Amino acid sequence: MAANRPEGHTPSAPAWCAVDFPEVTAYSMIFSRGPDNAEVLAGLRAALTDSEDAPDHLERARVVNFTDDGDDAAQAAGAVETVFLAYWVNPQVWKRFCDSCDALRRAGVYCETALIPAERWETIAGTKRPLPGVRNLTSVKFTELHDYWGAARDRMAASEHDRFEATPGSPLPANLCLIRSGQKWDECLADERERYFADIEPKLRAGIDFLARNRDTGCICGRFLREQNLDGDDLESTSFVGWFEDLASLEAWSRSHSTHLAIFHTFLSTVQLLGRPPKLRLWHEVSVLPEGGVQLHQPALSPLAELVT
Numbered sequence: 001m002a003a004n005r006p007e008g009h010t011p012s013a014p015a016w017c018a019v020d021f022p023e024v025t026a027y028s029m030i031f032s033r034g035p036d037n038a039e040v041l042a043g044l045r046a047a048l049t050d051s052e053d054a055p056d057h058l059e060r061a062r063v064v065n066f067t068d069d070g071d072d073a074a075q076a077a078g079a080v081e082t083v084f085l086a087y088w089v090n091p092q093v094w095k096r097f098c099d100s101c102d103a104l105r106r107a108g109v110y111c112e113t114a115l116i117p118a119e120r121w122e123t124i125a126g127t128k129r130p131l132p133g134v135r136n137l138t139s140v141k142f143t144e145l146h147d148y149w150g151a152a153r154d155r156m157a158a159s160e161h162d163r164f165e166a167t168p169g170s171p172l173p174a175n176l177c178l179i180r181s182g183q184k185w186d187e188c189l190a191d192e193r194e195r196y197f198a199d200i201e202p203k204l205r206a207g208i209d210f211l212a213r214n215r216d217t218g219c220i221c222g223r224f225l226r227e228q229n230l231d232g233d234d235l236e237s238t239s240f241v242g243w244f245e246d247l248a249s250l251e252a253w254s255r256s257h258s259t260h261l262a263i264f265h266t267f268l269s270t271v272q273l274l275g276r277p278p279k280l281r282l283w284h285e286v287s288v289l290p291e292g293g294v295q296l297h298q299p300a301l302s303p304l305a306e307l308v309t
């Protein structure tokens, strides 16, 4: 499971990854679009928290890619989107939830679900502290499989026997790749916070903007999320959620595109300038979906609709 690890490689910083994933995780992103959707959001939230078939882990965020805070034009155009990120350890419970949830069928609501076998997941974080995402369903362990290009693939158990090549499939191609890459600054002291927003965050936005506007990168759709509590109050964290045609496209951008390298190198030089371990919590989770592993509710509203055959 370390095919890409350079001989004798020792990571320059500690890192932790999730282990003991559910046999199949059902991970839904349930979007609600439109400026006047308070009632729809309340219905979704109630269903997601009160239902017998509620998810095992639930988060909320707003999509801020192109709208940013207070962009009236985008809001007027109905581009405002809220998303619930819901993780179930049992796909049958997820299915029951979807079949019985009326709020999922309201206007402007659509849902993208990944059904992820354990061996097609990988995560990485520079901390053991609490973080969003699938690691709320798993245990976490120290790993040395990081800090080299190709490490994400090495951490995915199925890479031992699968290259995850993009393959035509129905209704969606096989081996689509999904990343959630997070940044949490709530524990940063004032000087680190200042550096984050002056130096790193603008580069992160540039990278996300590049991916979201350049389909030839293999990025089908990229959303920048401002994370929130379930009441809709902003938290001090963001994440990027991106669908890619395959893992190779995601790897190519991260290892060689100037926008990710700029984020990466700025982070490393900021840590050096800081002169102490950063409190910024960075993490990501990546999955590669087998054929049939991506399901859409109201597909016409999803950017993934372009792939449906």
Ligand code: HEM
Residues within 6 Å of the ligand: 015, 124, 145, 146, 147, 148, 149, 150, 151, 152, 153, 179, 181, 183, 200, 204, 207, 208, 240, 242, 250, 251, 254, 255, 260, 263, 264, 267, 282, 284
């Ligand atoms: C503040 C934002 C970000 C920072 C500071 C950052 C920094 C890093 C660092 C330091 C690594 C190496 C981690 C290790 O193996 O130890 C890495 C890997 C990676 N990053 Fe980022 N990154 C950021 C945002 C993103 C975003 C938005 C994406 C989404 C497309 C992304 C995709 C990846 C991928 C896929 C890898 C793994 C590459 C591999 O193992 O081959 N990163 N990043």
